[in-house]
Amino acid sequence: MLDLLLVDDEKSVLEAMANTIRWENYGVRLVGTCGNAIEALHFMETSHLDVIITDVKMPVVDGIEMIKRAKEMGIKAEFVILSGFSEFEFAQRAMSLGVRHYLLKPCGEKELGEALMKVQQDCAERLKAIPSSNPETAAPQKKQHFVEEIIEYVNQNLSDSRLNLKWIASNLVFRNEDYVGKAFTAYTGENFLTYLNRQRMQRAKELLESEKENKIYVVAQEVGLGHNPRYFSKLFKKYVGCSPQEYQAGKRRQR
Numbered sequence: 001m002l003d004l005l006l007v008d009d010e011k012s013v014l015e016a017m018a019n020t021i022r023w024e025n026y027g028v029r030l031v032g033t034c035g036n037a038i039e040a041l042h043f044m045e046t047s048h049l050d051v052i053i054t055d056v057k058m059p060v061v062d063g064i065e066m067i068k069r070a071k072e073m074g075i076k077a078e079f080v081i082l083s084g085f086s087e088f089e090f091a092q093r094a095m096s097l098g099v100r101h102y103l104l105k106p107c108g109e110k111e112l113g114e115a116l117m118k119v120q121q122d123c124a125e126r127l128k129a130i131p132s133s134n135p136e137t138a139a140p141q142k143k144q145h146f147v148e149e150i151i152e153y154v155n156q157n158l159s160d161s162r163l164n165l166k167w168i169a170s171n172l173v174f175r176n177e178d179y180v181g182k183a184f185t186a187y188t189g190e191n192f193l194t195y196l197n198r199q200r201m202q203r204a205k206e207l208l209e210s211e212k213e214n215k216i217y218v219v220a221q222e223v224g225l226g227h228n229p230r231y232f233s234k235l236f237k238k239y240v241g242c243s244p245q246e247y248q249a250g251k252r253r254q255r
Helices: 011-020 037-046 063-072 086-098 107-130 146-156 165-170 177-188 194-210 217-222 230-238 244-254
Strands: 001-005 028-034 049-056 078-083 102-105
Touching: 001 011, 001 037, 001 107, 001 194, 011 028, 028 037, 037 049, 037 063, 037 230, 049 063, 049 107, 063 078, 063 086, 063 194, 078 107, 102 107, 102 230, 107 177, 146 177, 165 177, 194 217, 194 230, 194 244, 217 230, 217 244, 230 244
Parallel strands: 001 028, 001 049, 049 078, 078 102
Antiparallel strands: none
16 A cells, blocks of 8 residues: 655645545555645655655745655655646646646546556556665565555465455455456556466466376365356366366376
């Protein structure tokens, strides 16, 4: 889950966003709110942040100047700008600082949620780009993307017949099912069901190749499909190109 800071000099706007947006549904955790840029910069010095949502029109130090100073401090968070229609020059300045997410006020939860989805993708790509062999950059990889948590759980629990997107969203990562599905596809390049079936069929192949001569119904149970062995055989043929019996017989002849 990504850590988020909210910055706006309008107290009513700040409180409304903090208290009404269902942040957890978008894979983020609200860790702080600040009423001005100076306060926010101090917050950044002492806290790890992944996302910073900020207004641009603030007294003393505006949002763009805050972003400039934050980048000079080495802050790696993704910034989301909130601004009015008449402030296009702010958008231009923000883009020059590498800000890719710009929302117009008034902004609803749907628009903000879509922006946070894109931020999730950006953060995931940034993590993938960090070389694990470099000790100076390895630390950020400790912050596991929740899709990686899903993948790890699935791979270790293929025999669990409860595995589906709804169960994963509700019981493992505690997020909205639709959001989890979209995030999984954005992160892996394939939808959750395709990934799950592919992993199950790969495990089934390994079991059918075993010298133990596993029964087909046993293999179906081991990949979470023991309640419907006929469906298992149909799925296996779809992914592998032959029935489980044919695959097992072919491996037997090769020994």
